[in-house]
Amino acid sequence: MTQPHSTPGPGAKTPRPATIEDVAKRAGVSRAAVSKVIRNAYGVSSAMHDLVTSAIDDLNYRPRVAARAMRGSTFTIGVQLPQVENGFFTRILVGILSVVSRSGYQMIIAPMVDSMSGAAALESLLDRQVDGIIAVAPAVPQDWMEQLGRRVPLVQIGQHDDPVNYDAVISDDEAGARLVMEHLLGAGHTAISHITNDERLLAEPSTDPHPRRLRVYEDMMLARGLEPHVVRLDEARMDTRSAAREMLMRRPRPTAVFAGHDAIALTTMRVSAELGLSPDDVAIVGYDDVPLADHPLLGLSTVDQSGEEMGADAARLLLERILGRSEAVTHTFAPELRIRRSSASKVAPQANS
Amino acid sequence: MTQPHSTPGPGAKTPRPATIEDVAKRAGVSRAAVSKVIRNAYGVSSAMHDLVTSAIDDLNYRPRVAARAMRGSTFTIGVQLPQVENGFFTRILVGILSVVSRSGYQMIIAPMVDSMSGAAALESLLDRQVDGIIAVAPAVPQDWMEQLGRRVPLVQIGQHDDPVNYDAVISDDEAGARLVMEHLLGAGHTAISHITNDERLLAEPSTDPHPRRLRVYEDMMLARGLEPHVVRLDEARMDTRSAAREMLMRRPRPTAVFAGHDAIALTTMRVSAELGLSPDDVAIVGYDDVPLADHPLLGLSTVDQSGEEMGADAARLLLERILGRSEAVTHTFAPELRIRRSSASKVAPQANS
DNA sequence: ATACTTTTGTAGATCAATCTACAAAATGTA
DNA sequence: TACATTTTGTAGATTGATCTACAAAAGTAT
Known part of the structure; x- marks a missing residue:
């Protein structure tokens, strides 16, 4: 079991977590090189890869999401969820989780606090610069959603509109x-x-x-x-x-x-x-x-x-959208009695x- | 109903969201002044306040969490949750939410994907630089938690350890x-x-x-x-x-x-x-x-x-800790048959x- | 060997906020 | 009026990553 971030130092007083700079120094390479390695980007020799990887392990380095967000992506998808206490929504959540957890993306949930705050929950995800959003039964007008879909990959579950800038997963x-x-x-x-x-x-x-x-x-x-x-x-x-x-x-x-x-x-x-x-x-x-x-x-x-299938499907659609698809897709599921x-x-x- | 962030421009193609710079220009003041206003910091005249506030409204400006996180705080608390589908944990969540939603803090949830990934969920919250963490029944050794508590305000629900660097809320x-x-x-x-x-x-x-x-x-x-x-x-x-x-x-x-x-x-x-x-x-x-x-x-x-009371109590303890308390507190709730x-x-x- | 590609690594700008240090203005005091 | 103090606003550094542009090194083909 590793320590939470960075070198622990038994009893030490909150050692500052390692940054990419520290890793670069340790490995004797540039920051850019380290960045490439952690992003699996093109242009790293296997020697460089090993060198950097071991420096990362030594320092227990983890990139800060905030710093990444400043330029690149956060590798995070956001789920807006009404009523965590409703069993149907948790079914959806379980489905989403099953796909997202094997995708390299992290998932965060923004719960709605009252029935009218769907927009607030969605905006809070946007403030966090998530790479994509799954909106579960948002109580938000469609044109608002279209605006949102123009800014960020977006999939909606459970509202019957015919979206242009986002995908929809619904049941008949x-x-x-x-x-x-x-x-x-x-x-x-x-x-x-x-x-x-x-x-x-x-x-x-x-x-x-x-x-x-x-x-x-x-x-x-x-x-x-x-x-x-x-x-x-x-x-x-x-x-x-x-x-x-x-x-x-x-x-x-x-x-x-x-x-x-x-x-x-x-x-x-x-x-x-x-x-x-x-x-x-x-x-x-x-x-x-x-x-x-x-x-x-x-x-x-x-x-x-x-719900699990709808959630999983929505997650797959979102990942596609993050990868670049822009034509809107609507999937309709057949319910069973x-x-x-x-x-x-x-x-x-x-x-x- | 406002648009999702920034000026919409009907049909416009994703206008870049306004930054603090834009607000400053619009109001004819410095970035620092705008920053002070949005943080309610000391040293703003009421004239300045009104000026900046209306510029913010005009541009529909919202500060980016990532940029704030680079220097200051994120005004976000993270909740690590096992099994969203378990009714008891959602009871706790509802309790947390009831306190957090009136606190000015945003809440995000990091769900555990399997029973052993509590540490991963907690680290992902740390990567996001949340201002505090509530760990619900984390399956994580105590010394690991102590390390975590040294880095970030932390409250644990439902594990009987006697923590030094974080608070605990448990039931007897x-x-x-x-x-x-x-x-x-x-x-x-x-x-x-x-x-x-x-x-x-x-x-x-x-x-x-x-x-x-x-x-x-x-x-x-x-x-x-x-x-x-x-x-x-x-x-x-x-x-x-x-x-x-x-x-x-x-x-x-x-x-x-x-x-x-x-x-x-x-x-x-x-x-x-x-x-x-x-x-x-x-x-x-x-x-x-x-x-x-x-x-x-x-x-x-x-x-x-x-669960609701335990969740609400944990949230209150966390807010105290974020405000500076450092002595560890353990609250024990009496169960009822x-x-x-x-x-x-x-x-x-x-x-x- | 020479010229051309391709691969590999780096320097330095950049992102959007906060925060420190300080100057200017306003206010208070003798 | 002169001096001290408080209030208000700004410039510029800072945070930790990514990304572009480019130079150096390594391969390839002639």
Whole structure:
């Protein structure tokens, strides 16, 4: 196990970390030569390589990212992430990590502190001069993103715009919502509620996945002559819990609930359980397939967006872009329905009064 | 909504972002004056302040972190995090974020890619010249950490060493394990198994929480004349799932399981459910209180380490340290047992053959 | 051997901020 | 009014890497 940077000197008081200058002196060569070696640049003999490498090892030298950033690149990619506590986003993160970790690039995460600070998180990455950015569901207008894409290689995950200056990785939300609705309608449900995000949370209602899922829900209900019933989470007035409670206390009670994403679905299941209801009373389907959704005790039916694959794909696209590609690419993933206990009743229950 | 950095110029091709030089020119003052204004340093008249501020706004100027880092500080704190997908660590992260976000410091996360790369993650933060580091359960020897603490303000979460050059925030793992064992023994269980991490994963067995929980388990079993039964996760040979299965298939079957942490406990519950067992057959208690543990359908009994509070406390300690404190501080949090359905049976079942 | 390439190494400018040292201006005091 | 003190602003050095331009050395072909 090596020491953290530079020569330790037992008990020594913070010896200044070695710089490229120190390495050059030690090896008896120029700074430029050392720089070439650490960058694997053209024009180093193998003798020079060995000489410099051993000097680097001796001094435990590590280049400072800040100094590199002044002229060249930082070999760092930045990930803007909303809600670290949301299992779906961590699935994406794991996917990104799996690609980035074998790429020679370092990854840093800029978490959003509140739902509106996506731009701030992205700018903080830019301030850091990352070589590329993956924006996960940023709540930021598209033209702002286009501006950003002009300055830095950029890949966005989970917003349906049709970007010119960056790549997009999305899931087919219409298809996913259709899978859910076909499943529920096919089981005979007619009283189906939809519980979803507050529209005011959405900076870009036209590109966000949730309005699309909502739209499909409404269309399919109306197409069958059924009346849609939409519950919106209103951060100001009530939390998910009380919204779900209100929804489940309604008479006639919905026999099925399509939740905008798994966190909402799990809370709905929670409330449902607290009210003494079972999956036979109310079928619940979520969206995302968060890690614990498949736990046998939860058994949450949901739409698998395969976050790991989307994350890994986004990372690959970003690396391509960093290497020079400039044509915009959009990849669309096909979602898959995972039917579990929460909606497994074969026959829809009668709506009770 | 502002544009990402600098003047946009509709459709313009990546106009170079404004530098401090540009601001100085625009305001008709020196670079040093601008620098003072953005750092809130001493020696600026209010006229100067306004002049510079409006030039900054006009040009949409943002200081580059790299350039600042060359001489001054980066106003960034780094968090080294193992396993973003583990709910306990995200609890800690949320706590850190709550403090850091109102502090004027930016936060970046360096995730560990595998269980042994804690040192690499920490060094990458150091390369970035963060002003301080929070290390969450780093798998790194203490003397290495001491070296690191000598170079940069440092706070560690979740390792029981007695640091000299950095602060530590820990939970009283002995007390937590005792709570669990008292609970299970008090309910009449005698066949209690303990399932925990592979010891080879632990860089520092003497400071890691898990060996301490194990020790308490063993001691309390032996003190009552009971035979301890420890299952270790062995990454090479088997995963958590098959380890749990093996444990539950054993005859006589344990009537209670104390799991080293919630992820293991949840997998054990999963296997238990798959084997058709109920909480009445096998009581299960975890450790951490991950977000979904209290879901009524899971109802996992566990030890609440109040991750958010620990994270927030660590962040406060780090900010103090950045401001100059150098005496080492160790804060110990008292864990609380949360009894839920998974271990709620009043009477211990008979060990069956 | 000579002329031409190619390879290898170096000097020195450069990046964008901070910070020190100091001069000029303003303010206070006798 | 003269002198001391405080406040305000600036010039220029500094940080640690990269990168360009070029010279020296080594190969190659004639």
